[in-house]
Amino acid sequence: MNFRIDPFKHEVVVNPKYADNTWKILEHAIRDIYNHKASRLSFQQLYRNAYNMVVHESGEKLYSGLVSTMKSLLQEVCECIEAAYGGSFLEELNTKWIDHNEALQNIGDILLYMDRTFIPRTHKTPIRELGINLWRDNVIHSSNIQTRLLNTLLELILGERTGEVINRGLMRNTTKMLMELGSSVYQEDLEKPFIEVSSDFYGLKSQEFIERSDCGDYLKEAERCLNEEIARVSHYLDTKSEAKITNVVEKEMIANHMLRLLHMENSGLVKMLLDDKFEDLGRMYSLFNRVPNGLSMIRDAMTSHIRNTGEQLVTDPEKLKNPVEFVDCLLQKRDKYEKIISFAFNNDKTFQNAFDSSFKYFINLNPCSPEYMSLFLDDKLRKGPKRVKEDDIEIILDNVMRLFRYLQEKDLFEKYYKKHLAKRFLSGKTIFDDAESSLIVKLKTECGCQFTSKLEGMFTDMKTSQDAMQGFYAAHGAELENGPTLVVQVLTACSWSTESGITCNLPPELSALSERFRSYYLGKHKGRILSYKTNMGTADLKAIFGNGQKYQLNVSTYQMCILMLFNNADCLSYKEIDQATEIPSSDLKRCLQSLACVKGKNVLRKEPTSKNIEEDDAFSVNDKFTSKLRKVKIRTVVAQKESESEKQQTRQRVEEARKPQIDAAIVRIMKSRKVLDHKNVIAEVTKQLQSRFLTNTGDIKKQLESLIEREFLERDTTDSQLYRYLNTIP
Structure with missing residues (x-):
């Protein structure tokens, strides 16, 4: 219940x-x-x-x-x-x-x-x-209270801006109170008036300060003001106020004065660049980066300056007199701006691209740049009194390769480099074989195997020549023990830049020995032709002068031929030397000038005494020749760089060599596309060949016409701007 x-x-x-x-x-x-x-x-x-x-x-x-x-x-x-x-x-x-x-x-x-x-x-x-x-x-x-509170807060902030010490804790508590009363209270009762008076304050401050300071000092002040406002926000304002107050400082102190700061006389961007003021440049980059178009203005001003100074450098007649000094100046300029971009401009890629574009612009204004770059390498890689340390050579090669990338006519550089490399190899004056090989690898990486195929062939020829000479002396060593020593470099014609048909009459002792080597070599290699290039050789002679002093003379083959004539004659005229040696007239005069007119190297005496060689001059051995050195090197008087006529000939040969390359590029493109319009053919050929040289539209048009005549291409019957590829293989 x-x-x-x-x-x-x-x-x-x-x-x-x-x-x-x-x-x-x-x-x-x-x-x-x-x-x-x-x-x-x-x-x-x-x-x-x-x-x-x-x-x-x-x-x-x-x-x-x-x-x-x-x-x-x-x-x-x-x-x-x-x-x-x-x-x-x-x-x-x-x-x-x-x-x-x-x-x-x-x-x-x-x-x-x-x-x-x-x-x-x-x-x-x-x-x-x-x-x-x-x-x-x-x-x-x-x-x-409302108005009084606002005025008190603004007065305290102004006092702090002008150097007074205020009670930041009290300020922080007050602004925190306003924020707790609601965001609208903080914004309306403090933030908006604060931003307004700040704009007026910095507008007036910037105008006054820029009138009495240089660019570097003004930027320091702008940076200080910006940092102070950021610190002020962190100490006693709402964090959301930071963007608003920094925008005020950026606008009033930076954006409104950018042009004036950049171009300020004796202290603007150009002066900073010239004086390597990394700290000021970094500050300018940091501050200008805060405002719209700020960095583009710095970049444009820097580009303009680099192009102007670069153009002055590559057209300066004094700089052009010395190729090594010319390239050194380019390398120094590049290093200078690479450091500026790295340390001051935060390694900004857009600045690096602008610099590369500027450098490429002015380095190609001088048509001598490819030759001078090769001469610079020749100076560093050749044996001489100022020998480069082995540890430094790789750095030099890397620096030159950076300049090489700017060249538009890379094939012209190849022409000169091959010529200078040949001279180093044949004279035995290259310092580091490893360095020579390293440069070839760098060029191959940059431009492809086709660019370096002939250069690599030169290395191969030098190695096979050593093997050939070892075989020759192994076969005839006993017969040649008491005679002169012969060293022959066997060069493949397609790989070496050698002039054809230049030779001279060798002394009988060497003539017989060279013919013996010819017989040996042709017996080993059937179907080949061997012709001596006596203009490219060197010789070591043992000489005894009237005072009984013995010297070893390092001379060219031409100079050797001249000096050995005096074994059988006390005095010879210019015409007699010419008839006996058959050395080309221009080379003969330079050789005699170097043997008779250069102080300290004058192993011959010339009558009459003068610096120039004339056809009625007479020559005899200088019995009074003395030198502190027992081994005397006598260089032929020759220009370091090409004459204008030689440059013109080199350029013509390069332009002729470009034609088959343009043909090959057109055929490759048309074979893959079958049909292509004129505009795209020009664009694609230019793109394909830009790693070697900058093609001219007119040259491409000529080769297109040539290919049409040779029936590789044809024009479309309805559209003359359209090309069709013809299959020439039946």
């Missing part, structure tokens, strides 16, 4: 004045809290009273009473704050704000039940939020 026990029911009678009496108790408590007398209150009893008011349907009275009481109390707070003067104004405001927050915390504890039940049910503002809003409306936005 189940029983149900019901609670004892009785009617609870509430005193009609209960709510009023209870509220008076609570109101008194709230006032005590604001007056710092909370320690004598019983929060448990107060909580019970507030709970009962809500339970007995007096929540509305409790809430409205709270609002009314807090307004009254905040009015008193407002009066206290208004009464504060000078620096104590912010201190009083912050003290009252702290007190208000503590009071809200205590009131929230007392009215917790109302905050959790009555307020959500009636959609009223929670106690904490209510207290914040009342503070905003009754204190911060009071007529006597």
